[in-house]
Amino acid sequence: MKNRILICLSILCFLVLASGGCVGGQQKPVGFSGVTAYDGILYLGSTDGKVMAVNPSARDQNLEFPSSSDGEWSYAITMLSKGISCGSSSVSVSIYGIPVMVNGLLCVGTYNGKALMMSPSARSQNSDFPQARSGEWAYPRTDDVIAPIVGSPVAIGDTIYICSSDGRVYALDATYGDERWKSEPLGGKLWITPVVEQETVYVSTFDGHIYALSTEDGSLLPWAFEAAAGFVSSPALYDDTIFVGSFDRNLYAVRIGDNEPLWTFPGGNWFWAAPVVKDGVVYAGCLDGKVYALNSKTGNKLWEFNAGSPIVSSPALTDESLVVACDSGDVYIVNIKTGIGARVKNPDDSQNVDRPTIDAHIQGSLCILDGIVYIRAQDNCLYAVDVGKVKRGWKFPLTIK
Amino acid sequence: MAELWSLIILNPVLNGLIALSGLLPREVQFGLAIIILTIVVRLILTPLTLRQLRSTKAMQDMQPKMQELQKKYARNKQKLQQETMKVYKEAGVNPIGCMWPMLVQFPVWIALYQSIMKALATTPENLLDLSRHLYSWQIISQALPLNSHFLWLDLGQPDSFFILAILVGGSMWVQQKMSTAPSTDPRQQSTSSTMQIMMPFMFGLFCLMFPSGLALYWLVSNIITIATQYFITGGWGYLKSPFPMQSGSRRMS
Numbered sequence: 001m002k003n004r005i006l007i008c009l010s011i012l013c014f015l016v017l018a019s020g021g022c023v024g025g026q027q028k029p030v031g032f033s034g035v036t037a038y039d040g041i042l043y044l045g046s047t048d049g050k051v052m053a054v055n056p057s058a059r060d061q062n063l064e065f066p067s068s069s070d071g072e073w074s075y076a077i078t079m080l081s082k083g084i085s086c087g088s089s090s091v092s093v094s095i096y097g098i099p100v101m102v103n104g105l106l107c108v109g110t111y112n113g114k115a116l117m118m119s120p121s122a123r124s125q126n127s128d129f130p131q132a133r134s135g136e137w138a139y140p141r142t143d144d145v146i147a148p149i150v151g152s153p154v155a156i157g158d159t160i161y162i163c164s165s166d167g168r169v170y171a172l173d174a175t176y177g178d179e180r181w182k183s184e185p186l187g188g189k190l191w192i193t194p195v196v197e198q199e200t201v202y203v204s205t206f207d208g209h210i211y212a213l214s215t216e217d218g219s220l221l222p223w224a225f226e227a228a229a230g231f232v233s234s235p236a237l238y239d240d241t242i243f244v245g246s247f248d249r250n251l252y253a254v255r256i257g258d259n260e261p262l263w264t265f266p267g268g269n270w271f272w273a274a275p276v277v278k279d280g281v282v283y284a285g286c287l288d289g290k291v292y293a294l295n296s297k298t299g300n301k302l303w304e305f306n307a308g309s310p311i312v313s314s315p316a317l318t319d320e321s322l323v324v325a326c327d328s329g330d331v332y333i334v335n336i337k338t339g340i341g342a343r344v345k346n347p348d349d350s351q352n353v354d355r356p357t358i359d360a361h362i363q364g365s366l367c368i369l370d371g372i373v374y375i376r377a378q379d380n381c382l383y384a385v386d387v388g389k390v391k392r393g394w395k396f397p398l399t400i401k
Numbered sequence: 402m403a404e405l406w407s408l409i410i411l412n413p414v415l416n417g418l419i420a421l422s423g424l425l426p427r428e429v430q431f432g433l434a435i436i437i438l439t440i441v442v443r444l445i446l447t448p449l450t451l452r453q454l455r456s457t458k459a460m461q462d463m464q465p466k467m468q469e470l471q472k473k474y475a476r477n478k479q480k481l482q483q484e485t486m487k488v489y490k491e492a493g494v495n496p497i498g499c500m501w502p503m504l505v506q507f508p509v510w511i512a513l514y515q516s517i518m519k520a521l522a523t524t525p526e527n528l529l530d531l532s533r534h535l536y537s538w539q540i541i542s543q544a545l546p547l548n549s550h551f552l553w554l555d556l557g558q559p560d561s562f563f564i565l566a567i568l569v570g571g572s573m574w575v576q577q578k579m580s581t582a583p584s585t586d587p588r589q590q591s592t593s594s595t596m597q598i599m600m601p602f603m604f605g606l607f608c609l610m611f612p613s614g615l616a617l618y619w620l621v622s623n624i625i626t627i628a629t630q631y632f633i634t635g636g637w638g639y640l641k642s643p644f645p646m647q648s649g650s651r652r653m654s
Contacts, residue, residue: 248543
């Protein structure tokens with residue numbers, strides 16, 4: 001009897017742990033894709049591995065999803081599971097980056113190591129992927145994959161630049177998905193979105209380098225910057241200066257060509273989100289819960305706004321306001337001149353309870369379209385927040401069969 | 402409760418592990434840090450381990466006497482209980498004495514396990530979570546992100562060559578075989594034989610699913626336990642000889 005109990009307990013224990021084994025025993029990568037807008041349609045990745053096109057006006061009217069006449073569609077990306085206990089079942093993939101629109105097609109990088117180009121018309125008809133006639137492709141073409149893609153693709157001309165966890169930058173032909181070049185491994189994982197300007201690709205690496213690569217063939221250009229600690233955020237480029245957050249809790253400003261930083265600014269934790277730069281001011285969200293406005297030339301602090309919870313997603317700018325979303329789910333509209341912010345209230349708040357603006361973590365990048373900021377939260381819902389009225393609008397669940 | 406756990410136990414172990422990695426050569430930093438920290442923790446806990454081993458040994462030495470009592474008072478449970486407690490008292494053994502040192506060590510094992518999993522930070526979510534636990538020491542920021550390669554292993558991934566799985570399973574079998582006394586009761590003997598096969602098999606399988614950093618910790622931990630048992634209880638225990646109880650107990654005393 002005792003033997004049977006022991007064996008049953010062992011099998012139960014094995015099954016519980018084996019279910020975790022499908023993702024290599026690690027915490028499952030969920031993904032925190034941001035939102036992008038093109039021609040009035042929002043494009044985003046969901047936490048259950050779908051790429052979706054959402055029309056805000058159809059959501060305003062609460063139409064059934066997908067409203068194909070309004071350009072809406074949803075496509076689930078799956079991969080074959082390699083877990084011991086999962087056999088050959090297909091599981092959904094995770095999406096971290098922001099989809100990018102290239103010549104009317106949507107490019108997405110996935111955590112299972114694929115770059116996909118999707119045609120909205122083919123996806124709205126739910127055709128098999130890829131439809132080559134519609135310009136769709138997958139890189140790599142076969143069942144092969146590259147290392148996980150976390151950052152967003154960047155499209156310049158007819159080339160897509162995308163970084164991968166194998167430390168390489170890939171340049172792909174936007175029309176056919178052919179590999180134009182791939183760089184040498186640059187030091188650790190590249191979980192970033194590269195910056196491309198004037199025939200140069202700039203990347204910041206986990207091992208503390210900023211590299212410049214030729215857009216022509218991916219070769220390293222003579223200039224590289226080396227810091228004592230690794231870089232955690234994606235770089236932002238403004239006025240020949242790269243702004244990037246480091247594991248040493250500093251925000252670095254590095255002039256291209258220099259070996260010493262122009263300035264560094266210390267935060268209370270990592271600057272995880274890529275900073276946003278406009279009119280000589282760097283707006284940087286920090287995991288210490290604050291947003292800092294800094295002079296881009298000197299690094300002097302103009303103001304700071306305490307949001308009270310780690311800021312994972314990059315803030316979004318309008319003409320007068322900075323929209324800041326924190327991990328706790330609170331959303332603030334901050335005046336970019338004064339640094340004074342107002343919290344967007346949760347419409348479900350009762351008189352005595354102040355709940356976060358959104359009852360879920362916010363980690364994906366925000367998107368502003370016609371004065372409305374769209375936020376995809378970790379509860380797999382898309383939220384609309386009216387910046388002018390400082391008011392939360394509709395909530396749209398993305399978990400749709 | 403979770404915050405208290407992080408503050409008192411998890412964060413010190415995690416930051417210690419990363420700071421230690423920062424002091425070691427980058428090529429082998431994390432693998433070596435796991436080995437060193439496991440050894441250090443085991444050294445700190447040595448008094449408790451010794452106490453546990455001695456209590457277990459004393460309990461095992463008393464087994465023949467206990468079996469006699471069980472036969473003698475098979476129909477009188479109350480008397481059996483009284484006589485059992487009397488034997489314990491005479492031998493100066495607390496029946497739960499071998500349990501509490503293990504219970505005290507348990508949080509440390511869990512913290513070490515969690516630290517290895519967190520420090521590896523193989524996904525963006527893991528890395529974000531890691532940022533919430535780190536001290537603002539320069540050595541930590543310079544050590545991050547950790548180099549997960551060690552020998553042939555990627556410590557963030559399971560060992561694809563199955564070497565660690567075999568080593569962990571084998572070392573666990575040796576460790577159990579050394580410490581488990583053969584029983585004259587066939588049912589008890591059957592149970593312990595099943596356990597001696599099931600546990601190494603299960604941990605071997607876990608090694609194929611969990612990051613090899615964790616399997617490395619299990620391997621080092623098993624080797625230390627084997628070494629401790631070898632030197633404390635005298636030799637290979639029940640691994641070599643099926644009934645070394647008398648000689649073992651003589652060495653103990």
